[in-house]
Amino acid sequence: MLTSFAVSSAAIFVAELGDKSQLMAMTFATRYRTWQVLLGITVATTVVHAASVGLGLGVGHLVPIEWIGLLAGLAFLGFAAWTLRGDSLTEEEKAKAARGAGSAVLAVSAAFFLAELGDKTMLATVTLATRHEWVGTWIGSTVGMVLADALAIAVGLLLGRHLPERVIRYGAAALFVLFGAWMIGTSLPTLL
Incomplete structure (x- = not known):
């Protein structure tokens, strides 16, 4: 369990760097208290990643174990390309983040839940669940x-809007390539 925890924490931390969710977190942090934003993110992420792990378990039982590592490595290379492409908030997403309706935690939770459906962090969690506990x-x-997202809020509050987005995006993509290459490298010998 500790290995699964460590690998998943690191991989999803990297996947989230430069993601639109970080932009949403910074936007919400300008309107609400930091603890409310983090609690909302935690609630939404807990639910979305529970569903992601469930999907991963299903895929893990359908695909032969020898192929899962190779497919996961290829998926991580795809996540690297997705990260290089970058993410930005649409005007609609900016408007949702800026207005507050009802409870701050509820508003943040709902926005993050919807934003994370089908996002690379959800897909990365599905991929990780096929291989880990x-x-x-x-x-x-x-x-x-x-x-x-807490890092994004802290950096956003300290540096305002002058984040080195390209550096973060390239660094995250490089780490995805390393994770992907490692997964492919460890899986290929079992397939050959």
């Missing part, structure tokens, strides 16, 4: 995402 993957992926 589910509880560690679920908790680790949730912790990794909350930590990455």
Whole structure:
């Protein structure tokens, strides 16, 4: 379980770097208290990543174990390309983040829940769950995402809008390539 936790925390932390969710977190942090934003992110992430782990378990039982590592490595290379492409908030997403309706925690939770459906962090969690123990993957992926968004809030509050987005995006993509290459490298010998 500890290995699953560590791998998932690190992978999802990297996946979240430069993601639109970090932009949303910074935007919400300008309107609400930091603890409310982090609690909302935690609630949404816990639910989305529970579903992701469930999907990963299903895929893990359908695909032969020898192929899962190779497919996961290829998926991580795809996440690297996705990260290089970058993310930005649409005007609609900016408007949702800027207005507050009802409870701050509820508003943040709902926005993050919807933003994370089909996002690379959700897909990365599905991928990780095919190879690792589910509880560690679920908790680790949730912790990794909350930590990455907490970092974004802290950096955003300190540096305002002058974040070195390109450096973060390229660094995250490089780490995805390393994770992907490692997964492919460890899987290929079992397939040959």
